[in-house]
Amino acid sequence: MRREFKKKSKILLIDDNYEHLVGIRELLNLEGTFDVVGIATNVTVGLNLIKKSQPDIVLLDMNMPDRDGLQGITEIAKLDLGTKVLALSGYDDADLIFRAMKLGAKGYVLKTMASAQLIYAIEEVINGKIYLPLALSSRFFEYFQQSFREESEKQTSDEENLLSYLTQREEEVLELLTQGVTYKGVAGKLFISETTVKTHVNNIFQKLQVNDRTQAVLYAINNGFLSKKVKMGV
Amino acid sequence: MRREFKKKSKILLIDDNYEHLVGIRELLNLEGTFDVVGIATNVTVGLNLIKKSQPDIVLLDMNMPDRDGLQGITEIAKLDLGTKVLALSGYDDADLIFRAMKLGAKGYVLKTMASAQLIYAIEEVINGKIYLPLALSSRFFEYFQQSFREESEKQTSDEENLLSYLTQREEEVLELLTQGVTYKGVAGKLFISETTVKTHVNNIFQKLQVNDRTQAVLYAINNGFLSKKVKMGV
DNA sequence: CTTAATATTGACCATATGGTCTATATCTTT
DNA sequence: AAAGATATAGACCATATGGTCAATATTAAG
Numbered sequence: 299m300r301r302e303f304k305k306k307s308k309i310l311l312i313d314d315n316y317e318h319l320v321g322i323r324e325l326l327n328l329e330g331t332f333d334v335v336g337i338a339t340n341v342t343v344g345l346n347l348i349k350k351s352q353p354d355i356v357l358l359d360m361n362m363p364d365r366d367g368l369q370g371i372t373e374i375a376k377l378d379l380g381t382k383v384l385a386l387s388g389y390d391d392a393d394l395i396f397r398a399m400k401l402g403a404k405g406y407v408l409k410t411m412a413s414a415q416l417i418y419a420i421e422e423v424i425n426g427k428i429y430l431p432l433a434l435s436s437r438f439f440e441y442f443q444q445s446f447r448e449e450s451e452k453q454t455s456d457e458e459n460l461l462s463y464l465t466q467r468e469e470e471v472l473e474l475l476t477q478g479v480t481y482k483g484v485a486g487k488l489f490i491s492e493t494t495v496k497t498h499v500n501n502i503f504q505k506l507q508v509n510d511r512t513q514a515v516l517y518a519i520n521n522g523f524l525s526k527k528v529k530m531g532v
Numbered sequence: 533m534r535r536e537f538k539k540k541s542k543i544l545l546i547d548d549n550y551e552h553l554v555g556i557r558e559l560l561n562l563e564g565t566f567d568v569v570g571i572a573t574n575v576t577v578g579l580n581l582i583k584k585s586q587p588d589i590v591l592l593d594m595n596m597p598d599r600d601g602l603q604g605i606t607e608i609a610k611l612d613l614g615t616k617v618l619a620l621s622g623y624d625d626a627d628l629i630f631r632a633m634k635l636g637a638k639g640y641v642l643k644t645m646a647s648a649q650l651i652y653a654i655e656e657v658i659n660g661k662i663y664l665p666l667a668l669s670s671r672f673f674e675y676f677q678q679s680f681r682e683e684s685e686k687q688t689s690d691e692e693n694l695l696s697y698l699t700q701r702e703e704e705v706l707e708l709l710t711q712g713v714t715y716k717g718v719a720g721k722l723f724i725s726e727t728t729v730k731t732h733v734n735n736i737f738q739k740l741q742v743n744d745r746t747q748a749v750l751y752a753i754n755n756g757f758l759s760k761k762v763k764m765g766v
Numbered sequence: 767c768t769t770a771a772t773a774t775t776g777a778c779c780a781t782a783t784g785g786t787c788t789a790t791a792t793c794t795t796t
Numbered sequence: 797a798a799a800g801a802t803a804t805a806g807a808c809c810a811t812a813t814g815g816t817c818a819a820t821a822t823t824a825a826g
Contacts, residue, residue, distance in 0.1 A: 402677055430669065435664065439664070465772060467773065476750070478742070478746045481813075500814070501772095503814080512749055515750070516710070699801085715782070716782085724805085730785095731805075732803085734785070
């Protein structure tokens with residue numbers, strides 16, 4: 299009884315497979331706690347519907363022509379209506395999962411999952427949580443760790459990181475170079491003469507086997523010199 | 533009976549809290565499917581024990597002096613014995629969880645969790661899976677998405693990405709600059725005179741509001757010029 | 767104590783880089 | 797046809813950058 303008075307969550311479905319779309323709508327309508335405010339077979343139409351009906355959550359298919367699905371996440375986020383996106387996909391492509399989550403999807407579910415689990419996922423997301431089924435989060439983490447592993451392997455693969463040969467002072471100089479500071483600036487900041495800076499810089503070039511500051515900076519960035527930052531394929 | 537013959541998984545515990553260490557050992561011994569081959573109250577000792585006893589899995593406390601826990605993950609990985617690490621922590625610090633997983637931990641559990649869940653986690657990890665309790669994976673994903681959100685906001689926060697004002701030709705020149713190519717080199721590669729390169733470069737500086745090539749390159753890298761790469765706080 | 771590594775500086779020079787101004791030649795758009 | 801954006805290029809100049817050699821002070825290692 300009381301449930302009748304509780305405001306239903308508004309949900310919108312986007313999937314290029316019309317039959318599937320209708321199927322899910324029926325399922326959710328049967329469930330009764332959701333209000334399916336619209337369905338769309340492509341992102342463009344979906345975006346317009348979102349603007350009009352301002353759903354709480356969008357069930358967005360990832361396996362659509364081009365990369366409409368991923369782009370859809372971004373575009374829905376751009377609307378800045380706080381719409382939550384639950385990604386939906388036919389298979390557990392780790393790369394797709396990773397990208398979807400990176401772009402801000404609040405969850406990712408498979409079409410093959412039991413309807414009860416789908417409904418549970420929707421509820422969790424509406425309640426502000428992030429929902430990734432165990433199987434998918436495993437895929438995600440494998441992919442996640444893999445990309446970092448490759449990255450760190452790449453860094454040390456050239457025998458040793460040449461950066462390790464730099465002396466402390468040389469590192470200080472290089473750090474300033476990576477901030478775009480000029481020689482004169484470095485001299486000022488380190489309270490040494492410009493000549494000294496040049497000497498250090500020359501030694502840095504020798505050790506990093508480069509011929510100019512730009513290459514040195516690039517080497518530093520690409521080899522984890524700014525240890526706080528790590529790059530990651532997207 | 534047959535279980536007696538099944539090879540038990542070797543497990544090693546590292547935690548600076550000795551009582552906790554002993555407690556877990558007792559728990560695992562009671563369980564019977566594990567063989568606790570060693571305990572250590574610091575990483576250094578732990579590493580030596582790992583080398584000797586080659587455990588399948590290490591339960592590694594994250595809340596140790598300095599950042600011993602995180603470093604421990606890296607150092608265990610460096611041993612290259614295929615040792616799996618299950619991180620253990622007193623509280624659900626999102627940053628810690630994120631870093632631990634990034635460094636290759638196969639899972640993360642809280643000391644407050646029911647012992648049954650701990651045992652389940654250990655078994656999952658031993659079986660090659662990644663185990664993150666729902667609550668922690670939520671923390672993880674919030675943190676994960678947050679860092680990407682901040683990154684993309686940072687990129688477009690200055691109204692618009694200044695890179696978008698560059699003409700096609702200017703982009704080509706800038707791209708070569710980001711590869712450490714000299715003016716002469718650019719001229720050669722684009723079949724134009726060095727003077728023309730300089731003109732383009734000057735225009736680039738104007739548009740990006742910088743004064744030298746290093747700054748231009750840094751701007752390009754930090755603002756998604758190499759759109760395939762994204763940086764991420766670690 | 768002696769040697770080696772590091773940090774510092776000066777001098778000198780060649781070339782690269784960056785700033786400014788002017789001037790064509792295309793190409794697109796109005 | 798005219799206006800605007802783009803790509804091209806020369807001239808001139810000031811400064812920054814990079815290369816090389818030599819020298820001193822300090823510190824670390826043997």
